[in-house]
Amino acid sequence: MKVFSVIGFTKSGKTTTIEAIIKELKRRNYSVGTVKDIHYRDFAMDSEGKNTYRHKEAGSELVTARGLYETDILYQYKMDIHDILRHYDHDYVILEGVEEINAPKIIAAKDIDGIEKKLDETVCLISGRISTEMLSYKGIEVINGVEETEKIVDFIEKNVFELLPNFEPDCCRMCGYDCETLCKMIIKGEKKRSDCIFSSEKIQLFIDNKEIQMVPFVQKILTNAITGVVSELNGYKKDHNVKIEINKNQKS
Numbered sequence: 001m002k003v004f005s006v007i008g009f010t011k012s013g014k015t016t017t018i019e020a021i022i023k024e025l026k027r028r029n030y031s032v033g034t035v036k037d038i039h040y041r042d043f044a045m046d047s048e049g050k051n052t053y054r055h056k057e058a059g060s061e062l063v064t065a066r067g068l069y070e071t072d073i074l075y076q077y078k079m080d081i082h083d084i085l086r087h088y089d090h091d092y093v094i095l096e097g098v099e100e101i102n103a104p105k106i107i108a109a110k111d112i113d114g115i116e117k118k119l120d121e122t123v124c125l126i127s128g129r130i131s132t133e134m135l136s137y138k139g140i141e142v143i144n145g146v147e148e149t150e151k152i153v154d155f156i157e158k159n160v161f162e163l164l165p166n167f168e169p170d171c172c173r174m175c176g177y178d179c180e181t182l183c184k185m186i187i188k189g190e191k192k193r194s195d196c197i198f199s200s201e202k203i204q205l206f207i208d209n210k211e212i213q214m215v216p217f218v219q220k221i222l223t224n225a226i227t228g229v230v231s232e233l234n235g236y237k238k239d240h241n242v243k244i245e246i247n248k249n250q251k252s
Helices: 014-027 051-058 081-085 112-116 149-159 179-188 216-230
Strands: 002-007 032-036 062-066 071-075 092-096 105-108 123-127 205-207 210-212
Touching: 002 014, 014 032, 014 092, 014 105, 014 149, 032 081, 051 062, 123 149
Parallel strands: 002 092, 002 105, 032 092, 105 123
Antiparallel strands: 062 071, 205 210
16 A cells, blocks of 8 residues: 655645546546545534534444445544554555655645745655746655646656555664654665565454554564464465464353
8 A cells, every 4th residue: 555645734735736646546547545634623523413422422432423325433532644544455545734654745835935844854746836836846846736647646656655664763673774764765765665674574463453563573473483383283284374363252
């Protein structure tokens, strides 16, 4: 799953740019998901007096509204972006306004000040309203997402990579860097996504259908432990896939 974020201030052209990108990605037969970060303190999808609101007020920790054509699941807290992305399985996921993630970012800006206030080493492209006035800024290409939609999606196809893991800085470093630093180096062209050893994982752990990320040495320990046990059983074949499920809720 390839993830990138379009960031910028209000009226900079973020949503308009994202709309154009979505349409072109879909035209190229990619599946697309989006996440919109809303910064208004009083924002709530639910409203006072609605039945779902009454459920929440009564103490329900997770409320789901199921309609004929839409299902809305309402968590009663702000979810971490990586927890949100575990619900996605698309070719591309576009984030709007999300900055706290190790992924390429596109700045949508209406002026130089709007660029400068958002510019960092994870920015790979500039777009938005200012793209009618310049072709590049400080070595970063500027593309008008509305008038040059095919060009901006060509750039995305070439430069946006599979989402990196989100390990703590001192946790993995099997590639020699923390995840944030590796992301920046990939964007600069100094490293490749394949330099992340997590790309070559051979074991996955799911708890309640949510994938749990494991650093390589934990993957190795778990792989060796499971292989050591099941290799003694009839039916085991070397290099074949092994699947184990543990249902702790099953009654005896």
